[in-house]
Amino acid sequence: MAKFSKSNVPQFSVDVYQNEYLPEGGREVNAVVTVTSTGGGTVGPGVTSPSGFGAGQAPDAAVAIMVDCSGSMDYPPTKMRNARDATAAAIDTLRDGVHFAVIGGTHVAKEVYPGDGRLAVAGPGTRQEARNALRKLAASGGTAIGTWLQLADRLLSSADVAIRHGILLTDGRNEHEAPGDLKAALDACAGRFTCDARGVGTDWEVKEVTGIASALLGTADIVADPSGLAEDFQHMMEEAMGKEVADVALRLWTPMDTEIAFVKQVAPTVEELTGRRTEAGPRAGDYPTGSWGDESRDYHVCVRVPAAGVGQEMLAARVSLVIPSAEGSPQTLAQGLVRAVWTDDMAASTTINPQVAHYTGQAELAQVIQEGLNARKAGDDDGATAKLGRAVQLADALGNEDTSKLLSKVVDVVDVAAGTVRLKKRVEDADEMTLETRSTKTVRVKK
The missing domain is CATH 2.60.40.3670 (Immunoglobulin-like)
Structure with missing residues (x-):
């Protein structure tokens, strides 16, 4: 601590x-x-915080990047290449002095850089070495995310730093360990480091990825098109470098x-x-x-x-x-x-306080989206229509435009104010998964 x-x-x-x-x-x-x-502080390579915490000091942080290297990352082959490029972009965003490591995740976790159970310290030389080591990232094997998190915890805990953070990328389901093993790993890691989790493509399980981020107080999102990974990884690392x-x-x-x-x-x-x-x-x-x-x-x-x-x-x-x-x-x-x-x-x-009313509605919005999507998957069209109709009504009333746009890809809106919708006959997997993953994102109340 x-x-x-x-x-x-x-x-x-x-x-x-x-x-x-x-x-x-x-x-x-x-x-x-x-x-x-x-x-x-200010983020970016070689920049330390100009104010308050860390001013004039080496950054007090450690980061572990966990990259899915299971066999499915080779389908298509561009997915693995995009993952390498994204990891390189994240490494380039590290501030000088930050401790870091790269982990390759399959049914076991392997140290890709620097190895030997240690962390590297970011600088021009180690960034280049890490980029070179990314060539070792090759797709083969299965998926056991709990082992990735356990290795990240061991590496991060070796640094005497204030901020410990993980970035985790997966493209598939956690099929090579029992659900209880992943939960045990999350319980062990909770409070020891935070972790942002990303699912790439559409073959992963939303509840697994969002569950990882929730347990470790990080963010979760979908990157449906692997070509968007580099920008997303860079943004995640910038956010991590801003934590003080x-x-x-x-x-x-x-x-x-x-x-x-x-x-x-x-x-x-x-x-x-x-x-x-x-x-x-x-x-x-x-x-x-x-x-x-x-x-x-x-x-x-x-x-x-x-x-x-x-x-x-x-x-x-x-x-x-x-x-x-x-x-x-x-x-x-x-x-x-x-x-x-x-x-x-x-x-x-x-009288209901406006802030309380707004966020009570936002919490209901997240809940009815999840319930509506669950009903849709279970074949309960009437239940899905009712819940997603209520979601359309709430999103509009709350001014949550992003969620309204995502809902419109899953249902045809007949009457926004009344919450009257029809389920679309064909829905792209990426659209449904994006709605599910981002269902808990809210808009701030106008004070």
Whole structure:
């Protein structure tokens, strides 16, 4: 676990958006917590952070790139070539001083560069050596992603750095290890490094790739056309190079007789965090948020409070951003308060905060897309039509134009406002998989 001193942490802020008013006897308090981090670094080869964390120092990061080298990567042969080019583009984006390794993944994991159980340190010479080593990437064998992640963990943990990050590319299903083996690997790696996962082509399993990214607090996406891999890998590495602080937790403290109903990240993607709580002292729990650069994210927090009478008020929850510190006790980066006030003013108590309403709709949108696609695969056309119709209605109402475009490739829209649609008779695999993979991406509420 990385530790930080007060002088090298970007500035964090916490803003709470809620309607604190409850009717007499009301118990459920909803709030959207916006967390913003500023003061991040500049990305690119040979560039160190100009501000705050790492200024004038070698970058405090390690990256492992895991490339699928199973036999299917040779069909067509351009897929493997595109994967090599994409890995080279990612390596070229590394900042000088970043530790890195390249792993070839089949039914076993192999060190492609630098080898001998170690990490290389990025510089002009090692970047060229790594590009040369990419010629060793050849397609053969099966797919056992858990072994790739375990090797990445061993390599990344050998570096005394703050940020540990993985990039994983696969083109097929995880057929050469039991599902339990992959889950065990993810459980072992969770909290040790973050990982972005990409599926190339259309022969991979969406739930496997999104499950990897979710467990390791990274991003997931489809690259349907292998020719787009280099641009995507470069962008992923730029994002990774912009991270400056790891192990950030959202800490929620609640008073006696109060409980947390749920915690969800709701922007930039929907991510359920409730079950990831770790206890952090009396009536406090930590929810992991991963690594941060210059960015802002939104979280929906629902708290159940004891029923109370008109005129009473209470602190429902205290929200803090915390990280481990060199001194031992966690360092608090920012705080916000969630309040509850009981009133007999019906207009006040029934008004839904715009941020809460927006993200409640976004979470429902992600859910009905998944349910609709599952129903379609199961042959339940009526169920699929109803769910995807509701998705079309929600996406339009929420202003989620990207999701609306993806839905239009799966259904013919008859009436947007009413959510009336017809399932398309023919749907390209890439279009359905793109909708499923990106179903949790949200748009920010206009504040």
